[in-house]
Amino acid sequence: LEKERGQVNFNVEELTNIYDGGAEETKLRRKVADVIQNDPEVRCKDIGMMTREERYIDGVRRCVYLYKVLLPREGWTPVSKEVKDYFKYRNIGKERSFGVHAGVFIPCLLSFGSDEQIAKWLPLAMQFQIIGTYAQTEMGHGTFLRGLQTTATYDKKNKEFVINCPEISAMKWWPGDLGKSANHALLMAQLVIDGKKYGMHPFMVQIRDLTTHMPLPGITVGDIGNKVGFETTDNGFLHLNQVRIPRENLLCKNAEVKPNGTYLTKASDKMVYGSMVRLRAIILESEAVSALGKACTIAVRYSLVRCQGELEPGKPEVSVMEYMTQQKKLLPYVAMTYVTHFACLKLSNQYNAFTREMDNNDISGLPELHALSAGMKAVVSEQCSDGIEILRKSCGGHGYSNASGIPIIWSSAVACCTYEGENTVMLLQCARYLVKCINQVQTTRMVGSVAYLNNMTQSTCHVDSVSGFKQLDVLVACFQYRAREVLKTAALKLSHLTKHGMASYNAWNQSSVELVNVVKAHITQFIVTTFASGITELECTKPVKNVLQQLCALYALSCINASTGDFLKVGYLSPRQCDLAHEAELELLSCIRPNAVGLVDAFDFSDDLLQSCLGAYDGNVYERLFAWAKKSPLNKTEVTIYQQYIQIRLIGRRKAF
Ligand SMILES: CCC/C=C/C(=O)SCCNC(=O)CCNC(=O)[C@H](O)C(C)(C)COP(=O)([O-])OP(=O)([O-])OC[C@H]1O[C@@H](n2cnc3c(N)ncnc32)[C@H](O)[C@@H]1OP(=O)([O-])[O-]
Numbered sequence: 001l002e003k004e005r006g007q008v009n010f011n012v013e014e015l016t017n018i019y020d021g022g023a024e025e026t027k028l029r030r031k032v033a034d035v036i037q038n039d040p041e042v043r044c045k046d047i048g049m050m051t052r053e054e055r056y057i058d059g060v061r062r063c064v065y066l067y068k069v070l071l072p073r074e075g076w077t078p079v080s081k082e083v084k085d086y087f088k089y090r091n092i093g094k095e096r097s098f099g100v101h102a103g104v105f106i107p108c109l110l111s112f113g114s115d116e117q118i119a120k121w122l123p124l125a126m127q128f129q130i131i132g133t134y135a136q137t138e139m140g141h142g143t144f145l146r147g148l149q150t151t152a153t154y155d156k157k158n159k160e161f162v163i164n165c166p167e168i169s170a171m172k173w174w175p176g177d178l179g180k181s182a183n184h185a186l187l188m189a190q191l192v193i194d195g196k197k198y199g200m201h202p203f204m205v206q207i208r209d210l211t212t213h214m215p216l217p218g219i220t221v222g223d224i225g226n227k228v229g230f231e232t233t234d235n236g237f238l239h240l241n242q243v244r245i246p247r248e249n250l251l252c253k254n255a256e257v258k259p260n261g262t263y264l265t266k267a268s269d270k271m272v273y274g275s276m277v278r279l280r281a282i283i284l285e286s287e288a289v290s291a292l293g294k295a296c297t298i299a300v301r302y303s304l305v306r307c308q309g310e311l312e313p314g315k316p317e318v319s320v321m322e323y324m325t326q327q328k329k330l331l332p333y334v335a336m337t338y339v340t341h342f343a344c345l346k347l348s349n350q351y352n353a354f355t356r357e358m359d360n361n362d363i364s365g366l367p368e369l370h371a372l373s374a375g376m377k378a379v380v381s382e383q384c385s386d387g388i389e390i391l392r393k394s395c396g397g398h399g400y401s402n403a404s405g406i407p408i409i410w411s412s413a414v415a416c417c418t419y420e421g422e423n424t425v426m427l428l429q430c431a432r433y434l435v436k437c438i439n440q441v442q443t444t445r446m447v448g449s450v451a452y453l454n455n456m457t458q459s460t461c462h463v464d465s466v467s468g469f470k471q472l473d474v475l476v477a478c479f480q481y482r483a484r485e486v487l488k489t490a491a492l493k494l495s496h497l498t499k500h501g502m503a504s505y506n507a508w509n510q511s512s513v514e515l516v517n518v519v520k521a522h523i524t525q526f527i528v529t530t531f532a533s534g535i536t537e538l539e540c541t542k543p544v545k546n547v548l549q550q551l552c553a554l555y556a557l558s559c560i561n562a563s564t565g566d567f568l569k570v571g572y573l574s575p576r577q578c579d580l581a582h583e584a585e586l587e588l589l590s591c592i593r594p595n596a597v598g599l600v601d602a603f604d605f606s607d608d609l610l611q612s613c614l615g616a617y618d619g620n621v622y623e624r625l626f627a628w629a630k631k632s633p634l635n636k637t638e639v640t641i642y643q644q645y646i647q648i649r650l651i652g653r654r655k656a657f
């Protein structure tokens with residue numbers, strides 16, 4: 001790898017600073033990383049050989065130490081900028097507990113609670129005097145929130161809410177930290193007053209005794225069992241049987257119930273969905289893009305040291321990175337990490353701007369933000385998790401071992417396709433907004449992420465050279481045109497179906513397969529446009545700008561070459577231009593290849609965070625692999641009890657004969 005590092009033609013530290021948002025940000029992040037990673041009590045453990053129970057207990061132990069000892073010792077809190085920045089890009093693996101407590105329960109308390117309620121519960125939550133979960137999903141409903149069955153019925157006489165799960169499908173199922181850790185739940189239930197339903201509302205419900213940690217009366221709670229990933233997290237189940245809570249436990253920033261049962265709403269009923277917009281807008285970096293960056297780091301470093309086969313007959317074996325097919329597997333995902341990182345940054349900045357507008361009672365930006373966050377969450381989580389699996393496979397047999405570190409990265413990242421809104425449902429939410437926009441574009445000027453819809457002029461691509469397809473303005477035009485045209489086509493189908501008498505909900509269902517593709521085109525356009533314009537404005541050295549332009553072009557071309565049918569169907573590219581785009585991607589792979597190790601080094605993931613025998617900074621793969629394997633529990637004894645048992649059985653049988 002040192003030889004590879006010698007040929008990198010740009011300043012890696014400069015790129016790390018750009019990725020972090022500035023040299024100061026890098027310094028801050030590294031400071032937190034050093035403190036956390038050099039403290040034996042909290043540094044990531046080699047979890048590849050641990051049982052589920054060991055991982056849960058180790059995760060809780062490490063996080064209690066992190067939050068109760070290390071952070072106070074350093075003068076930080078869970079929401080300090082240092083810690084937030086560190087967790088944003090480099091969360092301490094998936095091996096942390098209380099992720100929902102810190103990342104969902106506390107922010108939702110701030111979103112839904114009145115000032116008095118925040119003053120009451122926030123200090124307790126920040127000090128871990130109470131551990132909370134966000135209990136919304138039920139065994140029978142996760143997507144369709146209007147179908148949630150848990151009820152909160154107001155009892156005027158006692159000024160209480162009676163929380164009840166009327167049947168087994170109403171049981172809360174999946175909430176993180178619920179199974180064994182949480183003693184409180186921010187619980188979403190259908191509010192009922194005098195037999196009338198008012199929809200989903202947030203309630204603070206204590207579920208365990210604060211001294212004994214035993215479930216309170218009427219509460220049945222536990223862990224839902226082993227999962228594909230998130231093994232440190234005790235995703236749990238919660239059944240409530242006529243559990244009574246005080247009237248004051250309805251989190252009442254947006255709506256309240258007076259003592260006499262009068263219902264008072266203070267904000268749009270969609271604000272109750274606000275917590276999900278927030279999470280969709282901010283989780284992508286830490287849960288998906290950062291995971292892709294780790295997998296890229298491992299796969300690129302391994303591919304550079306893994307020698308396999310002769311490229312030129314009779315010559316020494318080459319690193320598998322010399323094969324074009326390996327470059328095609330890896331480098332577009334290195335590009336995707338950079339490109340989506342900056343698009344996610346733009347989305348989270350847009351969310352922060354919305355929260356400031358909301359403080360001034362202006363929620364006019366919510367529809368666009370809901371659509372963009374839903375679309376981005378679906379597209380980025382799917383592209384990243386699909387990419388991580390391709391990167392795992394690119395490491396051959398050792399990629400299938402937990403020693404590679406990639407399986408656990410994938411098993412966490414892929415969950416992002418489901419939680420916070422199942423991806424297809426999120427794509428269709430974004431599609432709902434896009435169809436509205438295209439139907440209004442003749443009379444209303446579009447702004448923000450849909451501004452490209454204003455330019456309705458027909459045109460085709462005039463590029464007739466391979467180098468022309470490496471120009472960012474050409475690529476941006478390709479994506480904007482494709483996104484606009486596939487949306488127009490889907491909207492035309494919808495209106496055609498309804499004009500010929502089909503009910504709107506049926507027409508929507510009949511068009512939903514196309515609409516999913518429309519949103520993917522829209523979001524890919526947003527990602528490419530954002531990065532391309534960001535590079536233009538970026539102040540950096542020429543070699544860094546050059547490599548970022550190559551990455552943007554590579555991501556764009558890999559997306560075009562994966563969906564040439566769209567560009568041919570809308571008449572924007574000819575078959576010959578598709579061939580030129582394909583050649584342009586191959587040329588870019590070769591241009592970027594010499595910088596591959598520098599591009600992943602710039603992500604600045606420590607060996608401690610990667611937890612990988614294949615992706616360590618020094619590239620000493622085989623020594624690490626063998627040391628790791630020797631730690632297998634099966635190697636504790638040369639002859640395992642089972643082998644002894646078999647011998648006894650076999651010997652016993654032989655004697656019998
Ligand atoms: C670390 C892991 C932690 C994980 C935690 C979790 O998973 S927690 C669990 C995560 N669980 C989930 O994420 C559950 C996913 N499910 C949902 O979010 C909802 O059930 C739904 C949006 C799918 C449908 O909801 P519905 O049937 O009530 O609504 P509808 O479709 O009929 O649209 C009506 C109008 O509302 C609008 N609008 C909708 N949502 C939002 C919003 N967030 N903001 C703003 N606006 C929104 C929509 O655009 C439409 O506007 P229009 O066009 O009329 O102007």
Ligand SMILES: Cc1cc2nc3c(=O)[nH]c(=O)nc-3n(C[C@H](O)[C@H](O)[C@H](O)COP(=O)(O)OP(=O)(O)OC[C@H]3O[C@@H](n4cnc5c(N)ncnc54)[C@H](O)[C@@H]3O)c2cc1C
Pocket residue numbers: 100104134135136137140141142143144173174175176230235415418419420421422423424425428
């Ligand atoms: C790791 C993990 C952590 C989680 N943490 C939490 C948590 O802390 N708190 C919490 O409350 N929940 C949590 N969840 C639950 C999660 O939010 C839900 O699983 C998610 O919202 C999906 O809902 P569902 O399971 O009902 O899927 P479903 O909606 O049942 O999806 C099944 C299929 O139906 C399709 N489908 C459903 N509705 C439609 C539609 N209208 N149109 C087209 N297709 C449709 C979907 O696309 C999907 O293919 C977690 C889940 C996971 C995996």
